[in-house]
Amino acid sequence: MAIFIKFKAVILAIFALQIYALPQDFRQVHDGIEYAEVTRGTEEAPIRINLLRLDPAKVRLDIVHALDAAIGTEKTSSIAKRHGAVAAINAGFFRNDSSIYAGDAAGILVIDGKILSESYANRVAVGIINGKSKTEVEFGHLKIEAYVTNGKEKAIISGINRERKKDEIIVFMPEFHRTTLTGSDGFEIVVTESKPRIERKGNSVIPCNGYVVSVSDEKHKWLLKSKKLKLVVKIEALEKEKQAFFSKAEDIVGGVPQLIKNGQIQITWELEKTSREFVETRHPRTAIAKLKDGKILMITVDGRQPGYSVGMTLQELAEFLLEMGATDAINLDGGGSTTMFLDGKVVNRPSDKEGERKVSDAILVFLR
Incomplete structure (x- = not known):
């Protein structure tokens, strides 16, 4: 009997750590937009997750920089409200200080086809094309060739x-x-x-x-x-098969690192020159993924709040996304920047003591 009880306890512990978002967890909030809140982890170390599942035939995505400029910061919720977006998440990494350059994107940024910031360390990025019938997203490692010539x-x-x-x-x-x-x-x-x-x-x-x-x-x-003088700026995809897409992409924003590629966990943190500590420490996280059924998944994971949510390592995040049906995914800016906006309000709990952080840019969701 004692052995059976111990075995049962082990099984329960395993299930406590494996709480994934089931189909019934999602509720439709708009035509083409589903939302879910999930708690996983343990009682001592809970992990709170917010999810947006998007039908690319019914929504449009846009990347918008704070203040509609190339530098400066603004809350994700403010960016979304100004543009009339239904939903949004924070996007790229950026210079976060008190200087006049605060909000400078720390990697590639393309808005409406115009390159506003250079790439860094061949890091991964997400590109967006809003076609007539649907929105396409793609992930790839990018670099920029830029020069001026006479x-x-x-x-x-x-x-x-x-x-x-x-x-x-x-x-x-x-x-x-x-x-x-x-x-x-x-x-x-x-x-x-x-x-x-x-x-x-x-x-x-x-x-x-x-x-x-x-x-x-x-x-x-x-x-x-x-x-x-002539200014020449070219985007080059390290994955050559993705060159055509990124050459046509309307919007691009950088992340770091890649999490999943072709249905396999491939965390390319060394290639993208980030640290092991960043990868292996539990932090608040923001990510975007493509799913097997063709839908787009946006996710935030709250963290740095003992008793409420401890965050995720990138391995944990990748495993969770894989369970959700992700075929490809990248990590975006996290920590105090992690924010999800839906229907006029922030639905996650940002970790900064001051509340929602001002960021450089956001991915906005609009109904078609």
Whole structure:
């Protein structure tokens, strides 16, 4: 009898750790949008999960940056409300400090076909194409080739719409700010349809119909003599079969790392230059996945709140997504940024003491 009781206790413990979202957990909140709240884990270490399951034939997805700019921060709920979205989750990683550059995307960002931030470390990203009949999403590891040329020579661009550092060339677009926010070192070339104009005092005004090439040294003096300049920015997918999709994608935002590929857990944290601690420590998490049935899954996992929700490691997150039917998935910004918005309110419990954190961008859900 004692053996049977112990065996039963072990079985119950296993089931306590394996609480997945069953079909009956989801409820339809709009045509094409299902929502579920799930608690798993144990009584001592609960894990609270919020899920949005989306029919791509009935919804449209858009990536929107805070304040509709290239820098700056704003709450996910505020971004969603301003744009009239039904639902939303926070999206990419970003510079989170008190500087004027706060909200600078820490990786690739493309909005409405315009590249607003460069890639970093070949990290994974999600791309979106809103077709006439349905929305498509794809995941892939991306890098950007960017340069400015006069037809004979070219200068490699270090970054797009971010702080200029020593020995760097940065391109500033109108979405960045009214001016480049740079110092007086180096030089800047204001490019419009007319002849490029040289500025040596820094903090140049960015033309609404052009861009500014900001150079922090004198190594590329040929730029000063160029009568015409052309900016070239290309997105390259490391998975060649995904090149066509990402070349046409309307919106792209970076994450880190890949979690699932072709139905298998493949956490590419070393390739994407993140840390083992980030992967193996339980944190609040945000992720997006494609499901076997063609639907799209958005997920938030609350954490850093003992007694309420402890968060997940990336392995735990990937395993959960696999159980949910994910064929492909990536991790997005988590921690205090983790937020899910639905029908006018935040439905998860963000971990920051101050409540919902201001972030750089969000993935918004609209009804078709």
